[in-house]
């Protein structure tokens with residue numbers, strides 16, 4: 001661990017599932033953790049690959065744990081998708097969403113036309129109501145109408161109260177398999193989200209730490225961006241899986257409370 005590099009950190013780019021909560025259950029005492037973050041002067045930005053909720057819904061979820069934040073602090077893969085699509089299609093694309101109702105709402109709220117046919121873009125994401133018709137529609141839009149293929153994330157699994165379940169990557173794979181087309185992936189380990197968070201908050205690469213529970217997305221995303229990284233062992237990775245991974249994150253802590261405490265006492 002390079003202590004002088006970690007001392008420059010002014011903001012945490014926090015993953016949520018497996019860091020803040022396991023589905024509906026908070027990890028540790030979030031109210032206390034966020035009070036400690038506030039007193040340390042660190043800024044909090046949220047960067048989750050999970051695109052099934054809007055920033056407002058995440059604010060409500062955090063408020064239920066006594067933590068009050070604002071929608072501007074969220075840079076989820078859904079939000080970053082909007083940023084990327086505006087850049088790639090300045091005229092405003094028509095989007096076929098193979099994803100959750102919240103993702104459709106987020107796109108509509110941001111002025112995008114969500115369509116069932118003749119789309120410019122197929123956007124694949126976690127869809128708990130996946131069916132053959134939706135996969136066929138995505139295939140038709142890409143193969144017959146020339147729509148470009150985007151994915152909010154390719155996570156293989158995500159954690160629920162009852163254990164690990166299939167993630168958005170499963171929907172992406174369905175479309176990729178039948179079309180033979182690889183998507184532009186927005187989520188971590190790509191750097192669209194963290195870049196956007198830094199630009200919006202005037203932060204440089206050495207001032208933000210990518211924090212998460214999963215090496216292949218959260219930590220690789222930070223390494224790809226070139227910022228400090230912090231792994232918490234409250235979710236996906238364990239001391240055993242970590243021992244096989246290289247390079248190691250700059251910080252490895254049991255949970256977010258310990259990570260904040262470590263940064264505070266450098």
Ligand SMILES: [Mg+2]
Nearest residue numbers: 015017018213
């Ligand atoms: Mg996670």
